[in-house]
Amino acid sequence: MKYLDEYRDPVLARRLLSELESTATRPWTLMEVCGGQTHTIVRQGIDELLPHGIRMIHGPGCPVCVTPLEMVDKAIAIASRDGVIFCSYGDMLRVPGSGGDLLGVKARGGDVRVVYTPLDAVSLAVANPDRQVVFFAVGFETTAPANAMAVKQAASLGLDNFSVLVSHVLVPPAITAILDAPDNEVTAFLAAGHVCAVMGWTQYEPIAAAYRVPIVVTGFEPLDLIEGIVMAVRQLETGRAEVENQYVRAVRRTGNSRARDTIDEVFTLTDRTWRGIGEIAHSGLRLSEAYRHHDAETRFPVEREATRESEVCIAGEILRGTRLPTDCLAYGTACTPRHPLGAPMVSAEGTCAAFHTAGRGRQATLEEQ
Amino acid sequence: MKYLDEYRDPVLARRLLSELESTATRPWTLMEVCGGQTHTIVRQGIDELLPHGIRMIHGPGCPVCVTPLEMVDKAIAIASRDGVIFCSYGDMLRVPGSGGDLLGVKARGGDVRVVYTPLDAVSLAVANPDRQVVFFAVGFETTAPANAMAVKQAASLGLDNFSVLVSHVLVPPAITAILDAPDNEVTAFLAAGHVCAVMGWTQYEPIAAAYRVPIVVTGFEPLDLIEGIVMAVRQLETGRAEVENQYVRAVRRTGNSRARDTIDEVFTLTDRTWRGIGEIAHSGLRLSEAYRHHDAETRFPVEREATRESEVCIAGEILRGTRLPTDCLAYGTACTPRHPLGAPMVSAEGTCAAFHTAGRGRQATLEEQ
Amino acid sequence: MCLGIPGRIVDVAQGRPRMGTVDFDGLRREACLEYVPEAETGDYVIVHVGFAISRVDEAEAARTLAVIRAIPDALATELGTEP
Amino acid sequence: MCLGIPGRIVDVAQGRPRMGTVDFDGLRREACLEYVPEAETGDYVIVHVGFAISRVDEAEAARTLAVIRAIPDALATELGTEP
Amino acid sequence: MTVDPAAASCPVPRTDSSHIRLGHGSGGQLMAELLGEVITPGLLPPGPMEDAAVLPDPGGDLALSTDAFVVTPRFFPGGDIGMLAVHGTVNDLAMRGAVPIALAVSYVLEEGLPMAELRRINDSVAKAAADCGVAVVTGDTKVVNRGACDGIYITTTGVGRIAPAAAVSAANAAVGDAVLVSGPIGSHGTAILSVREGLGFEAAITSDTRPLHELVAAMLAAGGAGVHVLRDPTRGGLASALIEVAQASQVGIEITEAAVPVPTPVTAACELLGLDVWHVANEGCLIALVAPEAADAVLAAMRTCPEAEHASLIGRVTAGPSGRVTARTPLGTARVVDMLIGEQLPRIC
Amino acid sequence: MTVDPAAASCPVPRTDSSHIRLGHGSGGQLMAELLGEVITPGLLPPGPMEDAAVLPDPGGDLALSTDAFVVTPRFFPGGDIGMLAVHGTVNDLAMRGAVPIALAVSYVLEEGLPMAELRRINDSVAKAAADCGVAVVTGDTKVVNRGACDGIYITTTGVGRIAPAAAVSAANAAVGDAVLVSGPIGSHGTAILSVREGLGFEAAITSDTRPLHELVAAMLAAGGAGVHVLRDPTRGGLASALIEVAQASQVGIEITEAAVPVPTPVTAACELLGLDVWHVANEGCLIALVAPEAADAVLAAMRTCPEAEHASLIGRVTAGPSGRVTARTPLGTARVVDMLIGEQLPRIC
């Protein structure tokens, strides 16, 4: 595919890696913010090819992952109601809430549907005037313009049976929160290319300046990522802390003004809890007053139940490298790839899952590794 | 089964037949009014066992058969509507309208359901408040009390989503119409036992007197029917024309007053068209003013389309014995047991169907029989 | 028309309309007994579309059969097998 | 986050919001073009959840690749196979 | 605020498995689990999942039969869809004089089917197959969207080895053959109807579903080549089975109505709903058309089998009219037996 | 008023047969018509309807395989559910080195299915079977209520004769075996997805569904007992097939990612929806694990067959870890290949 294949060329990747090799003289810890970037890095094994000392930490850039447990539970409660057609992007369907997931709601008879685009949810509302269509509006700044357009569309059609359960989150407050943490180790960020395609990067400039941290707006293909890493390491090595743009083919400094205007019209800033992180002030979007009519939370008040995460999971320590999966009491018993209790058991790339797939038993210790 | 098996005893049937043999001295033409009786007569071959000259004509006593084409078309139109649950006794589902039947509506997506009792249709209305439940209230006097109770029940529950499409017919006006026909050959009637269980037989007394025709209220088992025939022939042979009751175990002269009162409360007399016969004044029931709210005909106005029956069918002549099936242009081509154009091709017992099953070809003539 | 089958009332419920359970040689179904206020548990009723429309009169039923049984069997008489 | 795939606009429809057909190497889907008013038939856009969020700048794309291609291949240089 | 970025990584399916989900049919881990934990144990031989099972050379002619089972409700008095699916196919093999040697079992499951029901049905399949002495050697499981199946449909396909002496076919009836029935008819169909949603009956009727291959073996042992036709009168009932045989063999058949055994509550159900018991489906009985000289021996052999203690002679094959089945009524008259036209519907008249 | 009482007698089903009705599955006249007019002609051999078909002594070991086909939509670019149902089972037999000799076909039809669609699908079954040189010898047809099936489900069961030389099993992979794939992957699954209701794609992708038994015959002729494992990577895709083989044979498998052929539009569809092409279902290709000394000959033989002109060597069997499949990425790193967990869902991230 044009604009994809050429950025996957292994020969050019090798050239960039050799460039990185000659640039990096000291250890640096970089965070790629975006889950899509994490996906490429882990799947292509880019982290394994980095020079010794260059370490990638995977950021909170998966809107699915950071959607708070409470919101997932709310989605499940609404989707379980009679007369509701609950629409969602496919990846939200498997996210576990306190007592199940949306696929389980569907299996028990709820009308849960996967949509490719939020406009499809609007069409469903038009086609089913006697049903309530609820769309689970999750996502970062990239997805917000699409979701906002769906709400505008429903409002202009006068659809009383369309509402959105909004759990939008914003990247810059999360970066700031990470940088504010006392044990922060991140020395540079790869910013998410598609978020910046919408927002531009002006919001990142004060952060880079204030925290003296390089930020490189980066694309999603192997060459993009390695070039982004090269650009960030070059800044670190030379003591710069600027916002640079690797993803020039898609991102301009001021982003997409039409899309931003629509976000501003339909949504307004709010505090938001990030799953695994906690509440971050002004880090999310909710519907603005003008569109409150389409708010699923007010339309379907859900009894706020106590939500709970696993208590035994030591994911944080494992991922910071201070403990091994085999030190975890749940490892291999209560926690397996099919029934993960925490993030590192989730995909084949997670530390715990990798241990488990490799057949490492509880008796293994740090020394044996 | 008690009260059924003992009335099927072939030894006793033979005794009754010999009694009939010794009673009948002349040819008589009897009509059993009721389709249930016809069923027993044809299935058990009772007509074949009657003394020569005693002939049974099968009456219009099938509420399903006499429901006018126009009403079947109306049922089909209503059942085809979105949001309607159309409930019917099973036998109405196969009755052909102008362009199909209710089973075809179901096959094309209509929500058509068979109920055993009209109270089940009321329960469906309770269980589906967002749907319109329509019950096809067909039947003679036997069924009217049950259908009336369903309407009363719905009214007392305040069900706005329950209505009935009423096509009730009454037996005495049909008997009178048959007797009034210039070519009438019927000399005595077996009245329908279950109709009389509800209505009693006082309505038949003026008819018997006015037309000098014996009427015997008769049950449905072989012994009932043969005894009823014996009683009718005995009247004919002795020149009497009274109403007698063969079905003493179930029928009293004044019938069932509670059931009649409920009919009177819920329904009121109306003119009604009988399929194959034509309109008969005051021969049907419609909802009384008090229950008009539950009238499906006013709730779902149906464009009155021109309805049509087959023009080529010569059923009347065939069944009066004046022409043979093989004289019919449609016989064996357009008209077969699976695709009958007229009544005599309908069941294995029909003259045309019997011809067809026996493999008789068009070349056969009356002489060859 | 009007399939009506005799069954025995095995249970009468409270409430309006009057409902009850009718046994048909082992098969049981709820039926409306509103139209047969005189019928009680143990009585036979004729049931049509879930409604009892008539109580079966046992004495009359027996009488009908007795009358028929009293007819001499012509064939048996001829053959001399009639008792 | 935010799966975004480049595709070529093959058709732009009338009406609001601005819609069009985007071709992804043979696979076509309708996409909302409201946010890329400058993009016309033949242009590549990045599509996310059915919305074009950015027009691809062909010149910049080529420049990125050219920069990378200009990096000497260390391994090839070592082996003397670099042209 | 302490930030643990790692703890924010991607979660993954933590599925409860109380109900079937679409993913159970996806060919992935969930499906492997379903097969490994629920379906395979007890049903299929242990070993790797293969695309096809291997059957060692059977050394003779084979019978092959397939049937889909879609019965509603899936649990009914006297049985369930699982055992029915085994008996139905074992019996179809038996109707060609074959002993079952292998079964293939294919499930279509509805998303949302309670796992406990699947276990129960799967156990029932396994038990019925074991009771019939036939191995389930291969299978398949698909999951469809909620509302695209009524819980579970099962297609079983059976391979049988035909007994060397047997030459049984619907086309083999000969004039003079005795028509035998192995037992009372109508129990299965009325048992299903009695519990079908909406009819509201409490039944004293249980389905008589059972395997008939051992009965057939006894009949073939007693009657040899004199056993001309075997048929299990399932859908369409006795009437369809007889008419199909009459048509296939180009003969007439005359049945004595009063000789056909019908249990009392079955009669009651048919009276109440206005059904013809000859049109009601059966699963636990067969009809046999047997050469007159073999009829007594076959009938005697049948009556020694528990599944046919009440076997009866119900009629004879006649010269025709070809394809015509007539019933001799209790009153001594004859009526043409007609096939059910469409589905069976309760009547009011 | 003239009264004609006779004309008032009972009418009867004058059914239009433009759509399937419940009565078409009742075992009565409507069903006999459906079978006689729509289903049997062209599909089943002429002759009486029997409970089971007779297969003459095959004189060797047999393979038996069954699969239910529930694909939505039932017509898709490159095929339909009918041909798929034949190819799927023919291919499963081929994966044990067997040539199909008989097929059993079982339909579950939804009330309301347009008769024209049934004809089209039935014709497709008949044509596919004829093209594969296999006879449909028996079948079954059930009709369920509207809303209890998605139009039509087909279960096919195949009996095959195993080629004398063949000893093919998922458990037979040996260290050093070459892993071959017969052609590009992903076309079938993405063709289905692209036209699935709601996704709104216009596709340039057609399913590559096709029979593979002739290809297998050529491979066995070239490689003999060196052909250790054959597998058609259907549900669960390439990843599941490889992992299942690695587990069954207790070996490791290493695949070179770049060597796996994937058509351009398939890549596009997977990019757009966030799917892993290794998890996408296939119907027109197979993987083979072949002894190293036979690999070249087998690969050459494959490439002479039209269904495998683009056959490729994609990897090797390793000593382990047992059951582990790894992919060598274009960048030269290794990743563990994971099985799809539940169903495939379009992703946004």
Ligand code: SF4
């Ligand atoms: S859900 Fe998981 S795999 Fe998907 S983008 Fe987020 S982190 Fe990556």
Ligand code: SF4
């Ligand atoms: S519908 Fe036909 S069979 Fe039924 S009662 Fe009426 S006349 Fe008799």
Ligand SMILES: [Mg+2]
């Ligand atoms: Mg396979």
Ligand SMILES: [Mg+2]
């Ligand atoms: Mg079969």
Ligand SMILES: [Mg+2]
């Ligand atoms: Mg069968």
Ligand SMILES: [Mg+2]
């Ligand atoms: Mg399978």
Ligand SMILES: [Mg+2]
């Ligand atoms: Mg269901």
Ligand SMILES: [Mg+2]
């Ligand atoms: Mg059978």
Ligand SMILES: [Mg+2]
């Ligand atoms: Mg298979």
Ligand SMILES: [Mg+2]
């Ligand atoms: Mg298969």
Ligand SMILES: [Mg+2]
């Ligand atoms: Mg069958």
Ligand SMILES: [Mg+2]
């Ligand atoms: Mg459907």
